[in-house]
Amino acid sequence: MPQQRAAAARRAGAATASRAPRTRRQPEGPTEGRGAGSPPLARRVRPPGLPLGPGRRRLHTMKPGRFWLHLTLLGASLPAALGWMSPGTSRGLNTGGGESPAEESRSFEVTRRAGLSGHVGLPASCGKMFCSRGSRCTLSRETGEPECQCLEACRPSYMPVCGSDGRVYENHCELHRAACLLGKKIAVSHSKDCFLKGDPCTMADYARLKKVLLALQTRLQPPHEGDSWPDPASQKRFLVESLFKDLDADGDGHLSSSELAQHVLKEQDLQEDFLGCSPGDLLRFDDYNKDGVLTLRELCTAFQVVQLSLAPEERVSVATVTVGLSTVLTCAIRGDLRPPIIWKRNGLALNFLDLEDINDFGEDDSLYITKVTTIHMGNYTCHASGYEQLFQTHVLQVNVPPVIRVYPETQAQEPGVAASLRCHAEGIPMPRITWLKNGMDVSTQMSKQLSLLANGSELHIGSVRYEDTGAYTCIAKNEVGVDEDISSLFIEDSARKTLANILWREEGLGVGNLFYVFSDDGIIILHPVDCEIQRHLKPTEKIFMSYEEICPQGEEGAPQPCQWASAVNVRHRYIYVAQPALSRVLVVDVQAQKVLQSIGVDPLPAKLSYDKSHDQVWVLSWGNVHKSQPSLQVITEASTGQGQHLIRTPFAGMDDFFIPPTNLIINHIRFGFIFNKSDPAVHKVDLETLMLLKTIGLQRHGCLPQAMAHSHLGGYFFIQCRQDSPSVAPAPQLLIDSVTDAVVGPNGHVTGAPHTSPDGRFVVSAAATSPQLHVQEITLRGQIQTLYDLKVGRGISDVAFQRSSTQGNQYYVYASLQAEPDLLFLELSTGKTGLLRGLKEPPGPRRIVRDSGLFGQYLLTPARESLFLINGRQNALRCEVAAVKGGTTVVWVGEV
Numbered sequence: 068m069p070q071q072r073a074a075a076a077r078r079a080g081a082a083t084a085s086r087a088p089r090t091r092r093q094p095e096g097p098t099e100g101r102g103a104g105s106p107p108l109a110r111r112v113r114p115p116g117l118p119l120g121p122g123r124r125r126l127h128t129m130k131p132g133r134f135w136l137h138l139t140l141l142g143a144s145l146p147a148a149l150g151w152m153s154p155g156t157s158r159g160l161n162t163g164g165g166e167s168p169a170e171e172s173r174s175f176e177v178t179r180r181a182g183l184s185g186h187v188g189l190p191a192s193c194g195k196m197f198c199s200r201g202s203r204c205t206l207s208r209e210t211g212e213p214e215c216q217c218l219e220a221c222r223p224s225y226m227p228v229c230g231s232d233g234r235v236y237e238n239h240c241e242l243h244r245a246a247c248l249l250g251k252k253i254a255v256s257h258s259k260d261c262f263l264k265g266d267p268c269t270m271a272d273y274a275r276l277k278k279v280l281l282a283l284q285t286r287l288q289p290p291h292e293g294d295s296w297p298d299p300a301s302q303k304r305f306l307v308e309s310l311f312k313d314l315d316a317d318g319d320g321h322l323s324s325s326e327l328a329q330h331v332l333k334e335q336d337l338q339e340d341f342l343g344c345s346p347g348d349l350l351r352f353d354d355y356n357k358d359g360v361l362t363l364r365e366l367c368t369a370f371q372v373v374q375l376s377l378a379p380e381e382r383v384s385v386a387t388v389t390v391g392l393s394t395v396l397t398c399a400i401r402g403d404l405r406p407p408i409i410w411k412r413n414g415l416a417l418n419f420l421d422l423e424d425i426n427d428f429g430e431d432d433s434l435y436i437t438k439v440t441t442i443h444m445g446n447y448t449c450h451a452s453g454y455e456q457l458f459q460t461h462v463l464q465v466n467v468p469p470v471i472r473v474y475p476e477t478q479a480q481e482p483g484v485a486a487s488l489r490c491h492a493e494g495i496p497m498p499r500i501t502w503l504k505n506g507m508d509v510s511t512q513m514s515k516q517l518s519l520l521a522n523g524s525e526l527h528i529g530s531v532r533y534e535d536t537g538a539y540t541c542i543a544k545n546e547v548g549v550d551e552d553i554s555s556l557f558i559e560d561s562a563r564k565t566l567a568n569i570l571w572r573e574e575g576l577g578v579g580n581l582f583y584v585f586s587d588d589g590i591i592i593l594h595p596v597d598c599e600i601q602r603h604l605k606p607t608e609k610i611f612m613s614y615e616e617i618c619p620q621g622e623e624g625a626p627q628p629c630q631w632a633s634a635v636n637v638r639h640r641y642i643y644v645a646q647p648a649l650s651r652v653l654v655v656d657v658q659a660q661k662v663l664q665s666i667g668v669d670p671l672p673a674k675l676s677y678d679k680s681h682d683q684v685w686v687l688s689w690g691n692v693h694k695s696q697p698s699l700q701v702i703t704e705a706s707t708g709q710g711q712h713l714i715r716t717p718f719a720g721m722d723d724f725f726i727p728p729t730n731l732i733i734n735h736i737r738f739g740f741i742f743n744k745s746d747p748a749v750h751k752v753d754l755e756t757l758m759l760l761k762t763i764g765l766q767r768h769g770c771l772p773q774a775m776a777h778s779h780l781g782g783y784f785f786i787q788c789r790q791d792s793p794s795v796a797p798a799p800q801l802l803i804d805s806v807t808d809a810v811v812g813p814n815g816h817v818t819g820a821p822h823t824s825p826d827g828r829f830v831v832s833a834a835a836t837s838p839q840l841h842v843q844e845i846t847l848r849g850q851i852q853t854l855y856d857l858k859v860g861r862g863i864s865d866v867a868f869q870r871s872s873t874q875g876n877q878y879y880v881y882a883s884l885q886a887e888p889d890l891l892f893l894e895l896s897t898g899k900t901g902l903l904r905g906l907k908e909p910p911g912p913r914r915i916v917r918d919s920g921l922f923g924q925y926l927l928t929p930a931r932e933s934l935f936l937i938n939g940r941q942n943a944l945r946c947e948v949a950a951v952k953g954g955t956t957v958v959w960v961g962e963v
Contacts, residue, residue: 201243217247217325220359229256234268248328249345268344273352276344277370284310300454304372311363314346321360324350368404375402375457385462388439389547396434396461398449406452408432412445413804413811420807434461441465441495441732442782442805445849464848468548469494470731473541474922475962479557480531488526488554489922490541493731493826495847497876498543498550502526505537522875533558578658579962582917582927584934585644587628587953589617592660595925595936598946602660610653612664612709617653618646631956635677635684638706642958643684645672652686654708657960663708669698676726680736681754682706687724697722699741701757716757718750726754727777730825738805740784742772749775749786751808763808770801776821778830781849782806785814785821785830797837802851815853817841822866824878825921829895833863835885835913842895855898861885864909867916867926869939871896879939881926883914890916890928892942905944906935910955917957929954 193204198215207214221240228236231254236242239255246253268276284306316326330346350361353369367374381399388394398408410417410428417425417434424443427435436443444465450458471492480486492498500523502509509517509526516529528535536558542551581601584591590604606618606629618629634644641663642655650670656663669688676685684705690696699716718741726739738760742749747766750759765772770788777784782805788798800814800821819834819841830851832841840857862885871877871894880893881903890903907930919925924940932952936945 199243199247201240201245201247217328218244219323219325229258229261230254231256233261235261245328245347248325248347268348268351272344273348276346276348280310280346281306281370284313287313300372300456303370304367304374307367307370307372308363311366321362322350322366323360327361364403371406371453373402373404373406373451373454375400375405375451375454377401377457377459381459383460383462385464387464387466390440390465390467392439394436394439394463395429396436396447396449396463398432398434399459400449400451400457402451406454408449409452409455410434411448411450412806413809415804415807415809417447417807422807425806439463439465440782441467441779441849444847445781462848465495466545466547467493467495467732469498469543469545469550471498471541471543471550471552472731472921473552473554475554476552477555477557479559481561482532482558483530486528486531486535486556488539488541488556490524490526490543490552490554491731491870491921492524492541492543492550493876494543494545494548494550495732496545497847498545500524500875501542501544503540503542506540509539521871521873524875525872528556531556531558578660579639579960580919580923581960582919582925583634583642583655583958583960584927584929584951584954585629585631585634585956585958586951588951589629590655590662591934591948591951591954593927593934593936593948595919595923595927595945598936598948600948604660604662608662610662610665611656615665617662619649628953632673633675634956634958635675636958636960637677637682637684638679639960639962640706641708642960643675643677643702643705644956644958645675645686647671647673647689650688652684652702656708666702666711666713668700668713670696674723676724677705678726678736678739678754679729680734683754685724685726685739687721694722699724714757718752718759720746721750723772723774724752725775725777727779728825730779730827733779733827740775742775744771744773744789747771749803761808763803763810765801765810768801768810768813770798774820776823776830777805778823778827778845780827780845780847781851783811783845783851785823785832787818787820787832787834797834800832814843814851817843817853819863822868824868824895826876828876829868829878831866831880831882831893831895833859833866833882835862835864837862840882840891840893842893842898854895857893857898857900859884859891859900861887863891864913865916867918869918869924869926870921872924872940879942881916881918881937881939883909883916883928886912888930890937901942903937903942903944906930907933907947910953915955915957917959919959920961923959923961927957927959929957 192206193213196204196213196215198204202215202217204213205216206212218240221238221244224238226238228239228242230236230242230245236245242253242255281303288306288309311322314322314326314330316329324347327346327350349366349369350359353365354361355365355368377400384399386394386396400408418428424437425434426437429435434447434449444463447461447463448458449461469492471490474489478486490500492500502519502523504512510519513519518527519525520527526539536556539554539556540551541554542549580595582593582595584593589606589608591600592602592604593599594601604617606616606626607620608617609615610617618627621627630646630648632645632647634642636642640657642657644653644655646653650668650672652666652668652672652675654663654666655661668686669690671689671691672686673689674687678685682703682705684702686700686702688698688700690698697720699718699721701714701716703712703714705711720743721741722743724739724741727736729736737754739752739754740749741752747770748762748764749772751761751763752758753760765786765788768788770786772786773789774787775784784803784805786801786803788801797818800817802811802814803809804811817832818839819832819837822831823829828845830843830845832843833839838858838860840859840863842854842857844852844854846852864883864885867881869879869881871879874896877896880895882891882893884891886909888906888908890906892901892903893899906928910929910931914928916926916928918939924938925945926937926939928935928937929951932950934948934951934954936948937943938945
């Protein structure tokens, strides 16, 4: 026996020396519990003093000196031969070495640990169980029999090694554990290419892997009959939750690395090569708290399934801010790892626009508006990126302090006559009006002689007496401010002229509150109260500065009718009027009631418009009778009456333009628009620099712009369209948002030319070719509402607004009918209509209607050879002024 044992030892030593020189192995012999066909096992050396485990027997004894020599040699040879490291020690000798396939097939590890390496105390039955590297012996829960399970974790140690699968592992233990979990053979690779290549699981591959996992889960969880998902996000959430449930084998609410590794993707499930990525990478990339397991929340985050919430009471939020201040809108949508918030206005995302006043969304994704104006009012929505189905609506209401005007500022009346003091107030919310007389509230003095009309906007005295003399203060007040102004009333006998009486008569009555009518026979100055021509400037009268005739005579002194195209009122001081045949613009001095000068412009000036904000008159000229050379010129410093400069703009190819009007609330306009009626676009222009800013295309809607209107409430531009292709039905209007300069879309079914009321609250749309008249209202929150549609039988030529005498902040509308002598009357608040008959035939197919300003009660419309004045307060024909032919250009001049 000793001889046989020595021979076996020599053979084992020779075999070991061939793999690891200077290393001795214990002799291989039959091991209890191993079958006859089992490969030889590498035996672990038991240090002195360690008791033998069950089933172990001592092979032989040796002397102490020989024992330590053998132990030293084995300590050097075992790591090289076995390729593993005892717990708690440093790296073995094979950190850079590889293992041949033959050697790998023989290399097994007898594991008796309950958990990590170095733990003892396994049941006795595991002593007969031998598990491969990366696994350990445990008792089956079902059968109680020993079985091999992959290691749950390795001891932390960073000694990277390349695997034959091309991946980098932190150490050998992780490599063998991965091989066990994946159920495939992974050997240590001699090549260092995996270090140079970097992580084989790129983010792109990882993203594709997650798509494959969801696709496979869709196959495993097909929707039942009748099931439907309200949105893709809900379906995705369901799939991720079901995937988590399938992966969570022990049902503890956490996904461990072993549970993830057991989810092996089959080759037939993969449409692409995901060799570098595996389900275990979910733990590597998306374990945010680094606790070694994945929760459902972390898995939802990995698949970008976000749990968002919005309280029902916060779905609609109303914010109120005073004009001129800044405001912040904060989105109430909450959720862990919430995606970025997207803000929209009229369906257009604001986050990606370079807006002047909305340009900072802050760290909390709030919407900042630096200087709020009335154009900003309206609805704003917010939602998390990718989750549009859950959104919050912010209603922004912009409050404006009251602004008032009184009329007249001063008046003198004789005893016994009636007197009215008027006060017009605008603001948001609508102001309340009260009157004081010499500091005392007049509401306590109401009588038959003293009454308040139209919601307090008019103070009427039926028969004035001397004691009615005084200063009447109109006070307008709302939640954000107050404004007041004084209207003075003097009661005096006509025989006694005081200074106030003289000033009132000489400064206002003689030159203000007049219609200027430009007719074939020169300029007619008409006083509507007396229904008389106050002055007639004949065609032969001279221009003050050039001494030319207003309307030069023809050859051989033959008289020719004057030709006028367009006229504008400049601050009630001057009137600019175009003479197309003479290629010039006349300047009429209102105070002197004379033509002051002429300004030469491009041939055939056709349209004038006054930009009050920059004191400029814009002149559009056709260039020739074919309108083939249009040009746009600007007369600066228009209100000075002289010393003006004429500037040629760089714009070409336009045939119309639009400058929004001002009112009591909006006293400054920055931008205008030019357009060509045959081109589906409008071009935004800076009125101060006269530079083109941007082009807003309308081609998508097939709209050729014909006319424009604007309301400062919500900042809407209304565009009348003509379709670029023949169509039976008229094209609907388009809406443009002045905050974003984007097309909002069609204005419902509304067609025709838009006309806005002076306060911007009402929009009346009508066309010469359509019998329909549409009335819309813009609320104080910037929302457009259709009040009603009327069928008027004939097309509408022109529209004028007249303030209601019975209701505050309401209007009447007077509209001229196409090729008809009658005028249409409409009460906007009720929709009540009527016809004013008795007017004569219009001078042409398009008859104009002109109102008399903020406090005026008269309207003027021309006939072929006369003028008709209408009393708007009484809705009745006032008078006819005969012998005025061709009076198609009319301007109202109020108080000077």
